[in-house]
Amino acid sequence: MTDQTPLDTLVELARDARDNAAKALADERQSQQQARAQIDTLEGYRLEYARRLQSAMHSGIDPASMQNYQQFLHSLDAAIGRAKQTLAQQKQRVTKSQQQWQQKQRTLSSYDTLVSRREARERQAQHRREMRFNDEMSANMQARRQRDDNHSGTGHGYQ
Numbered sequence: 001m002t003d004q005t006p007l008d009t010l011v012e013l014a015r016d017a018r019d020n021a022a023k024a025l026a027d028e029r030q031s032q033q034q035a036r037a038q039i040d041t042l043e044g045y046r047l048e049y050a051r052r053l054q055s056a057m058h059s060g061i062d063p064a065s066m067q068n069y070q071q072f073l074h075s076l077d078a079a080i081g082r083a084k085q086t087l088a089q090q091k092q093r094v095t096k097s098q099q100q101w102q103q104k105q106r107t108l109s110s111y112d113t114l115v116s117r118r119e120a121r122e123r124q125a126q127h128r129r130e131m132r133f134n135d136e137m138s139a140n141m142q143a144r145r146q147r148d149d150n151h152s153g154t155g156h157g158y159q
Contacts, residue, residue, distance in 0.1 A: 007118065011111045018104035025097040032094050035087040042083055046076040 053061075053069040061069075 005118075007111065007114055011108070011115060014104065014108040014111050018101065018108045021097070021101040021104040025094070025101045028090065028094045028097045032087065032090040035083060035090045039080060039083045039087060042076060042080045046073060046080065049073055049076065 049069065049072060053066075053073070056065065056069065
């Protein structure tokens with residue numbers, strides 16, 4: 001394996017940064033899902049308590065119980081509002097994390113392009129070295145044949 005170049009180091013650092021950004025994005029998305037689940041749960045509670053209030057009103061309910069139901073529903077509405085605000089903020093964090101991941105990916109892609117170009121240049125140089133070596137070998141063989149032909153023509157050859 002060849003020695004590590006500064007470009008290889010940059011690629012590794014960029015890959016690590018991209019992977020860290022991907023993890024951060026995954027964490028933010030998970031938090032967004034949890035915020036959405038919390039809203040769904042709170043809305044389910046609210047719906048259930050609203051049904052209970054309806055049922056109690058049909059059966060007859062004293063004013064103190066009615067006030068308790070209404071206060072609880074009001075506190076659920078406030079909690080739902082806060083949870084929706086949290087979800088909106090979390091969506092913004094997901095968007096920001098996604099943009100950061102995309103930037104890290106673009107950086108890594110740029111470095112990968114440079115690595116590919118370097119490898120292509122190295123392959124081309126290796127190919128030229130091999131061609132030069134083959135040309136030299138052919139020239140040496142040709143020179144040996146001519147020398148052997150010259151020697152055999154003077155009576156020193158292999159007959």
